[in-house]
Amino acid sequence: MLNKKQLEKYYEDGYVIPDFQMAEKELLEIEKLHDQLIKKYPKYLNYCPAILQYDESFLKYCLNEKILNLVEQLIGKDFALWNSSFFAKPAFNGHATPWHQDGQYWPIRPLATCTVWLAIDDATEENGCLKFIKGSHRDKKLKKHEFNKNENLTLHQELLKTEYNEDDSVNLILNRGQISLHDVYLVHGSEANFSPKSRRGMTMRFMPTTSVFDHKLAREKYNNLNASKYSDRKIYHARGIDISKKNILHYTNM
Numbered sequence: 001m002l003n004k005k006q007l008e009k010y011y012e013d014g015y016v017i018p019d020f021q022m023a024e025k026e027l028l029e030i031e032k033l034h035d036q037l038i039k040k041y042p043k044y045l046n047y048c049p050a051i052l053q054y055d056e057s058f059l060k061y062c063l064n065e066k067i068l069n070l071v072e073q074l075i076g077k078d079f080a081l082w083n084s085s086f087f088a089k090p091a092f093n094g095h096a097t098p099w100h101q102d103g104q105y106w107p108i109r110p111l112a113t114c115t116v117w118l119a120i121d122d123a124t125e126e127n128g129c130l131k132f133i134k135g136s137h138r139d140k141k142l143k144k145h146e147f148n149k150n151e152n153l154t155l156h157q158e159l160l161k162t163e164y165n166e167d168d169s170v171n172l173i174l175n176r177g178q179i180s181l182h183d184v185y186l187v188h189g190s191e192a193n194f195s196p197k198s199r200r201g202m203t204m205r206f207m208p209t210t211s212v213f214d215h216k217l218a219r220e221k222y223n224n225l226n227a228s229k230y231s232d233r234k235i236y237h238a239r240g241i242d243i244s245k246k247n248i249l250h251y252t253n254m
């Protein structure tokens with residue numbers, strides 16, 4: 001569980017690294033599933049935006065009870081898993097993730113999400129670990145982004161340079177099996193990976209069910225902007241009830 005200091009860190013800085021370690025057996029299983037995924041869909045070698053759409057076997061790891069306990073402390077007892085993606089960044093050819101805030105194109109109203117980022121490899125400065133701008137979430141506003149069409153990027157929305165100061169960034173250095181949790185408004189990004197070591201990271205996106213994942217809004221507004229359609233997303237029950245009564249939750253027996 002997160003202690004008082006760790007909770008304060010999440011609210012102050014926008015992220016926290018809890019005392020959590022995923023079991024090696026599970027990490028090996030995730031690696032295997034990911035290898036199968038990119039063998040079948042080589043275009044996702046660097047980045048797969050929505051792994052559950054291709055293989056629901058990943059679900060088991062997202063709904064890990066210890067992870068859900070941590071998320072519950074941050075966003076309350078009623079929440080759902082609405083996505084999981086894989087930022088794989090292979091050795092020598094790992095694409096950068098431009099500075100951005102999550103949620104530019106997310107059809108969640110009110111916008112709210114806690115992201116769990118699971119390190120499948122040790123994440124270091126050398127292989128392009130995630131970087132955060134501490135405290136950049138505090139005003140709870142989406143800042144100005146522009147489209148960057150460079151193909152060697154995982155994501156294409158990029159924060160305007162005037163919106164942040166890179167000197168304020170901190171490296172998210174994690175060992176294999178560790179996680180971090182970050183706020184939806186936190187500014188973050190990562191460098192390309194030209195090192196001989198891969199830097200795989202799996203994300204799990206959780207929203208409180210006081211918010212609605214609006215499939216209609218996704219269809220009307222955001223579908224053309226993304227490789228995978230938001231309107232097709234299945235929203236998985238994680239804990240509690242659907243407070244909004246407007247989400248279509250899928251229940252699993254995991």
Ligand SMILES: O=C(O)CCC(=O)C(=O)O
Nearest residue numbers: 087097102117190201203
């Ligand atoms: O792992 C990365 O390089 C980017 C991850 C990211 O943008 C996110 O977790 O929201």
